[in-house]
Amino acid sequence: MSHVNIQDYEKAAQALLEPAYWDYYAGGSDDEITLRANRAIFDHIRLRPRILKDVTTCDTTTTALGTPLPMPIIVAPTACHNLAHPEGECETVRGVSQAGTIMTASSVSSRSLEEIAEAASTPLWFQLYIYQDRSITINLLERARQTGYRAIVLTVDVPRLGNRERDLRNNFKRLDSANFVVNDVTQLRRSLTWKDITWLRSLTPLPLLIKGILTAEDAIIALEHGVDGIIVSNHGGRQLDGAISGLEALPEIVEAVAGRCEIYVDGGIRRGTDVLKALALGARAVLVGRPILWGLTVKGQDGVNHILELLKSELELAMALCGCPTLNDITPSLVKL
Template structure:
C-alpha cells in the first residue's frame, strides 16, 4: 500500500489491517450512530471567509497550553486499548507523539501501564482519569501519575453509564486474552471488565466506575492532587461554568466521539455557547470529535477553541505505521492547518477569530 496522504486514507488503510471486531470498537458509536456521523458533518456546515493580500510568508501554529509552549494546537485525545492496533500499544503511540512535538493524553484503560508509557515517552503526558466507586483506586492512580511525571489530569465526566454500542454487540467485541488493562494488573475484577464483551455491565451498581459523581467530586479531586485538572465531556454553557467554578484549568468540548448517548449536539455546535460562557474565565477550551482536516481545525479555532484533540485518527496512524504513522497523522494535520491559515490570511493563531467563519444551515 502507498503511504496515506491524509487522515481519511489512514482510516481506509487501518480498516484493511485490523480485524473486524477491532474496527467496530475503534470506529463505532452508540445506537444509530447519529452523533458519530453528525460530528463529521457539522464541519461541512461552516464556511470559511478568507482574507487576501495579507503577508503569509511566515505562518506559525505555535501556542501555549497550560503554560507550556507548543509548536501546534493539535493534541492527542485519550483512547483505550492501543494494543489492539500495535503490539507496543501506548508506548509506540508516545514515541510518535514525541516525533511530532505534541502532548499525549494517556487513557486509564491503556494496555501499557502509565509508568511504561512514561518511560517510553519523550513528550509531555497528561493522564485521563475515570473516578471509581472505590476512591482509593483513583487516588493510587493519581499518585502513580504524579510520580511518573504526568503534567495534568483529564477527568472524563460523560460516562456515568456505558453507552450501548451496537456495532460491538453485533461483532462480539471483547479485549483479546493477550491484552489487559495494564494499570489494573493487580485488580482481577478490572481485567474482566471488557473481557466479557461489549455492554457487559449495564448495571451502574455493578460497574467499577462511579455513577454517583457530582460537581462536588471535583473538590475531592483537587484535594488529592496538585496537577491541573482538565474536565472532558462538556457540551453546554451550564456545565462549562460549573467546571470553571470547580477549579478546572481547562475543559474539553466532547461527546465521547458519539459513543455514549446518541442524538446529542455535535462538539462544533456546542463550542460557541461554551466559549461565550467562559468569556471572562481563564479556563482553557479544547475540542475533539469529527476533526479530520486542517480546515476543520481552523474552523474550531475560529469559533473559540484553543486546542484540537485527535482520537481515532491517531489509532489509524498507529495501526498503519506504528510511531511513524502517529507522527505523520499529527504533522499532516498541523501542515494542513498551516496551509489553511495561509490561504485565509491568518499568519498566526492570534489572528484567527470568528470573522473567519460563517454558518451554512447552522446557528451559532
C-alpha cells in the same frame, strides 16, 4: 501505497485490522447519529478568507496550560492501542514525541502509565475516571504525579457505558487495562457529582481538565469548582446518541467561560481546515483520537507522527489561504455557521 491524507490512513487501517477491532475503534452508540454529526458539522461550516495579507510564514505554535506546543493539536485519550500495534501506547507515544505535542494517556490503556511515560520524550496528560473504590482513583492520581504527567483529564460523561451495538454484535470484550489488577467498567462511579470534583481537586496539585461538557450551564459550574480547562466533547459519539457535537457546543461554552479557563474541543477532526474552524470558534487547541489509531495501525510510530504532521501542514496552509499569519489572527469572523 502513499498516504497523503488522514482518509488514506483510515482506509488502510480498516483493511489491516480485525473487523471486531475496527468496529471497536470506529463505532459509536445506538444509531451513530452523533458519530456522523461530529464529522458533518465541519463540512457544514464555511470559511471567509481574507486576502492580501503577508503570509510568507504562518506560525502554528501555541501553549496548553503553559506547555509550549508546535501546533494546537493534542492527542486525545483512546483505549486499547495494543489492538493496533503490539507495543500499544508505547509505540504511540514515540510517534507523538516525534511530533512534539501532548499525548493524553487513557486510564484504560494496554500499557501502564509508567511504561508510557518511560517511552515518552514529550509532555503527557493522564485521563482519569472516578471509581466506586476511591482508593483506585487516589492511587492513579499519585502514580500520574510521581511519573511526571502534567495534567489530569477527568472524563465525566460515562455514568454508564453507551450502547455500542457494533461491540454487542461482535461479542467484543475490551481487554483489561494495564493500570489495574482487575479492569471492570462496572466499577465506574455512577453517582459521580460536582462534590466529587471538589474532592478530586483537593487530592492533586496537577492542573485539572474536565472532558465531556456540552453546555454553557455545566461550563459555569465547572469554573466554580476550580477547573483549569474544559474539553468540549461527546466522547466521540460513543455515549449519548443524538447529543450535539463538540463544535456545535463550543461557541456557547466559550461565551459563558469568557476567558476564565482554557477550552479545548474534540470529535470529527480530519483536516487542517477542521482545526482552523475549531480555533475560530474559540478553542485553544483540538484533541484528535481515531486518526492516531489509524496511523498506529498502518505505520506504527511513523504513522502517528505523520498523522500529526499532516494536520499541522494542512493547518499552516489553511492559515495562509485565509490570511492568518498567526493563531491570534484566527477569529470568529473567519467562519460562517
